[in-house]
Structure formats: C-alpha cells, structure tokens
Amino acid sequence: MSVTVTTARERMELAKTASREIGLLSDERKRDVLRSLADSIVARTDRIVAENAEDLSRGRANGLSDGLQDRLRLDAPRVAALASAVRDVAELPDPVGRVLDERVIGGGVRLTKVSVPFGVVGSIYEARPNVTVDIAALALRSGNAVVLRGGTAAERTNAALVGAMRDALRAQDVDPEAIQTLDDLGRDGARDLMQARGLVDVLVPRGSAQLIETVVTQSQVPVIETGAGVVHIVVDASAREDWAREIIVNAKVQRPSVCNAVETILVHRDAADRLVPVIVADLQEQGVTVHGDAGVAARATDVVPATDADWAQEYLSLDVAMRIVDDIDDAIAHIRTFSTQHTEAIITEDEGSAERFLAEVDAAVVVVNASTRFTDGGEFGFGAEVGISTQKLHARGPMGLPELTSVKWLARGAGHVRA
C-alpha cells in the first residue's frame, strides 16, 4: 500500500516496462484484471473512506470550498459506484487488435494495420478521486499502463485507491508498476510528467480550463485536450417554437455544470418577437438567470444586461447569455469568435440554413434541431467516456476506448525487396 520514495522518472520507467506486459494481455485477462480492481476497491472501502476523511479534514483546515469538498468526498456508496464503473468498463469490447486496414503491396507483402495500446497514458487532474479510478480502468482496459497526477487535496484518498488497484494487479499476477501515482511529488511530479517524452505516450488533462491550458502549453508529451464548452444554440428565423423551447430548456437546465450545457443563445432577429419572450420565460421558470443584450431586454423582463465578458463565459451554472443576431452569417461570426469548438447547435426548419451551419461551423459536434446534451460518450454509444476532445488531432468529440489506442503496421513477406 505504501508508495516507495522514488523519483517521477523512475516510476515512469517502471510503468513503461510494465506497459509491455499489459499490452500483450488477452481480452479475457484484461477483463479479469478490471473485475479484480473493482473487488479490491470494494474490499478496502473502510480504509479508502478513512483516508478520504483525513484529506477532507485537511481540506477544511485549508479553507477548501464546500463544492470542492463535495467533489472530493467518498463514502461507502460512492466507493461502490466507483467499483461499479470499473466493472462496466470491463464489459466493453477490447479496443486492441482491431484490423483497420489490409492490403498486399510489393508483389506479395501482406500489410495489416492493427490497433495497439499507446503504451503509457498519463493524466493530470484535480482533486476528484473518481478520475483516479476511471482513468486507470480505461487505460488498463485498452492495454496501457497509467501514470496519475491528481490534485494534492486528494493525495491520501488517491494513495489508498492506487494501493487497492496495485494490490489487485498483484493478485492477478500482473506487474503492479502498471499503475503509478506522482501525487506525493508535488509540482515536480506534474512537471516531470509533462517532460516525459519517450516514457509517456499521451497525456490527458482533466479539469478546469486553466489546468488544461497549463498542460497544453507546457507539455512536451503529446496531449489530448479535453476542453471547456462555450456552447451556442442558434434560433433561426424559421425555428419551430416547441422544438426551440424544449431543446433550450433541456440544454441549459438538465445538468448545467457540464461542458455540453448551452451557455449562449443567439436568436435571429426575425424570430425575436415570436420566441424571445417564451424562451426567457421558460428559462426563468426553471431558475435560470438570463444575461441579455438590449434586444433581449426589450422583449422580456428581469433580463440582466450582458457585458462582453458574458459571450466568452462558460457559466456551468443556471445562467445563460442571449443575443439577437441579424442573420445566419452574424450567428456564425459570433460563434467563430467565442466558440471553444465543443458543440454548436441550430434550431431551424430551413434545410439550407441547417446544411450551411453543419458545413461552416467548426466544432467537434454540430447539431441541428436537437439538444447539445447529446455530446457524450454514453449517448454516442461508446459505453464509457475518456473525455470530450476539443482538439483536431487524433480524436475529436466524445472519446471511447478506441481513442486510447494507436496503430501499428504489420508487414509479412517472403523475401520481398523493393524494386
């Protein structure tokens, strides 16, 4: 259970060595490892909850906010939920060994492109113990070793969780060094992880926009950016009232704290008189504060005047910004300026507007006449979600297990040489 005092580099080298064994495990062996991980976490519930209580007590003494304390808190039901999520990942199809391309070249060399594990997956995240278990399970299921660097406020909780998971690897006769934590090394751990090119194959930051920005700008290891969502819904001149009202309430109210919730509504001026009053009333009835421009304020009551800062705001709360736009061009220009390229939607009955929006808006997911809340690995049918990529390299949008793999070309010849 104790973490040997070694350097970050030594631990990452151990992870790299262990990754070779993990990468060759069969589908069934990986499922067994994950089930064992879940069992081990449940069996150590008391210890995990006790260590978590120590983190919470330290957090309170250091003035950790109630919200962050709640994210950090583990009790027996939450520990059981963590283990249950691991069992769900165990049931997903193996992303390794898929044949992605086959061809015969050079007069008889058989070429096969197969999916292979990355090797070592790193993650830098905040004081959310569920990420510790999630990322470890997803990485192992896809044949990777994992190096974790969570928030120091969760250090003891994470150590207990990592200890439980490493015990499970030992019990399965798998190298426990496949799971590493750098939490005890403070900022040096994060820095060393970001510089570990050649040891760590990909780094997945999880957390606030600021944390992700730091990792993206400082890391020499390739990063998969799972970013913030300044998500827009455009209400076109032709938008159906019932669709507009239902989609906007769903997109804003169902779960305001997540990245696929809508943050800005852009209403075509030809629909403003018809739809602004009812949309604002619907939202206010659900407890939403509407930050509107003059055109919105003129058509509804209790509208908070929007400032320039509102257009760039990811509220993650029961707040929404709202603006009248001249036309589709104006809406697309606004989105180009403020979008984080996560999810953008339009509500329209006009096929031309819909297709223009789909073609011209640059985002991971572009939606016509549906809620932005569908941008989610579970909803997309991936079974689990590694995160939602807002970058264009390697993966874009909701990522499943296949996004934690790379590829390898296998060439089988019989003495073939190049002409």
Next chain:
Amino acid sequence: MSVTVTTARERMELAKTASREIGLLSDERKRDVLRSLADSIVARTDRIVAENAEDLSRGRANGLSDGLQDRLRLDAPRVAALASAVRDVAELPDPVGRVLDERVIGGGVRLTKVSVPFGVVGSIYEARPNVTVDIAALALRSGNAVVLRGGTAAERTNAALVGAMRDALRAQDVDPEAIQTLDDLGRDGARDLMQARGLVDVLVPRGSAQLIETVVTQSQVPVIETGAGVVHIVVDASAREDWAREIIVNAKVQRPSVCNAVETILVHRDAADRLVPVIVADLQEQGVTVHGDAGVAARATDVVPATDADWAQEYLSLDVAMRIVDDIDDAIAHIRTFSTQHTEAIITEDEGSAERFLAEVDAAVVVVNASTRFTDGGEFGFGAEVGISTQKLHARGPMGLPELTSVKWLARGAGHVRA
C-alpha cells in the same frame, strides 16, 4: 509576387480566414486549383531559377556545403518535376467528406462522423524548395490553408514559388492568403508559428532530427512528428540465406540517404558463422562500411570496430552497424534501447519468432521477411506521402492525404432532447 510586410500573426490570421473558403471547395475545384498551381510554377520557371541562383550565390558566399547546395538547386527540369508532383496530388481522391461512422442515437438523432480539413497546416523545414511546393499542394488538396517556414538559405526561391502559387489561387478566384510564408521573418517567424495555438491547427516539421526535436519540444501547436529512422534488421537463427542477403542489400544500398534504410543488423549467434561472412561480403562489395562488434570482426575482414555511438547512429550513408545477439530477447532488448520506432524487421523461418517480433516490437511498421524500404507512402499505395510519422497520436507510419484531415460529428434531429 512581393510579400507585404506584415507580422507572422497577421499572416496566420489571413490564412485562418482563407481556410474557411478552401475547406468548402468541391473536389473538382480543388483539382483545378492544383492544376493551376502547377501551370503557374512552370510558367514562372525563369524567375524561379533566377531567384534560386541568387540563393545559391549567397549560399556559396556563406560556405553552404555542396550537398546542401544540391538540395537547394533548382533548374528547369527540377521545376518541371515539382509541378508534375503537384499534378499527381491533384489526381488523388479527395480526403474530405468521407463518412467514417453513422449511428442513430437518442431515439432518432442521426449522427454522422465525417472527415474535415484541419484548417491551417503549418510546416517548418530546411532549405529544400521541393518541400515548399509539396506541403502546399498536399495541404490545399485536403482543404487546408498552409503557413510555410522554410530554411532561410532558400528564402528567395521560396518567395518566388509562393508568389507563383498565390498567383494561381488568384487566377482561380480563391483567396491567395491560403498560402503564407514566414521565411522573411527569421527566427521570430518560426517562434510565432510554434506559438500559434488557435490559429494553426497542426504543425509538420520536416528535416533533420535536430530540427524535429526543436519543434516537438518548443511547439504549443500540436505536432505530427516525422522522425528519424534507426532501423534494425534481425537475422534469426533460422533465417534463409538468400532472403537475408537480398533483403539486407536492398535495405542498405538501394537508397542509403532515406529514413527507411537499415542502419543496424542484429545476427542471432546461431546464424553468425553461417551468415555473417556472406552478408558482410555482400555489403562490402556494394561499397558499404561495416561497423561490427567483436563477434562480427571475428567472422569477416575489413570490419571497423563498432563503438557505443554506432548503435544509436542514423548513418544515412553506405555504413551499417552489425552485432551478434544471443537470442530474440536480446535482439528485442537492443531494439527497445536504440529504436526510433520507425521500421523494424526480422528475417526468420520460425513462425513463433516472427509473431513474437510482430507483437512485441514497438514501431510504426514491423516487418517479417521483407525489406524495410517498403515503409513509404507510395509503396503503401497512398499516392503521395505527407511524411512518415514516428509518433503514436493521430497518425503512425507513412501518412497520406487522409492524415491531413480531422473529423466532425454532424447530428440531425427533429426536436430531440436528452432524457
């Protein structure tokens, strides 16, 4: 033809704006643009060759080596060859708009994953004018704008080529700002390009290992690493003599200056007496200098003693390192230490050794009983080659046009909300 004196950032912003137009061009329009590019380059041959002569003259005065002068030199046939390569790219299938996944979610939302251009592709490379034209053509064919930063020794040549290509865009009524060069901005241009996150979507360095290392470690823009090849061939105990000899000569001698040429040969000790003498003799007959360990030297004449540096060497010349290994494990361990994960090969009649090698060796391309020279976009049937990726994110191995695209999820509903 003249480049307005603007900052790198201004030019990249112009490229970003132009990328929206380029990204929406039809397949046929993009073909026309490329054909026009080729015509424009040919029509301006005299000017290009004259500007190139100025670069060469400056290069000679600055002590540019004969080899680098040759890489820089353009005469009329070489200009024609550049244009011809552009015409070949025009004939390749459009990589944009491919449907990569389709599913229905949420009780009726139609989800389509399509390939889309990255937006703006950047490239940092050395004084090779052919790269200027290659990268521009590949980027435009895949719907991207391009920002070029070539070696300053080719500044006037590149300006003439970029001018010719921008004229072609104008003639096709396409925004000429889709092709930008930063050559006149010196080191600042390269630095600004590497920091242009949000403006440039992906950066492809081309050139020496040192240039690539600099870009990979300093860039905040996501990089596709096209790396060096310290390529190994393992001669197993069971290797057929004819295959071993033909493959090794082909892999070393056919084109020693390229990254898929073999640099180190590892011979199983049980095959050493049988094969080392003939392999060394074959290579020496082709003018190759063999840098061998004691086991190799004991079995052949004129072997230069290998030092530790030889095992890490990408000679790119008629030199090869050669070592006796105890077994497959020893060979794989050597490869793990020195491989650049480009291409690794084994020559063996033992199915078990072949499959172990394919599974355990971590490289973009792993080869059994064929030449390492097959690692090439043309040989793989891609028609053109963007480079050979030695990283694991996004693309691995030879890259074709599809590797210059990202994806976008399109969701089409009819008032659907998330339950």
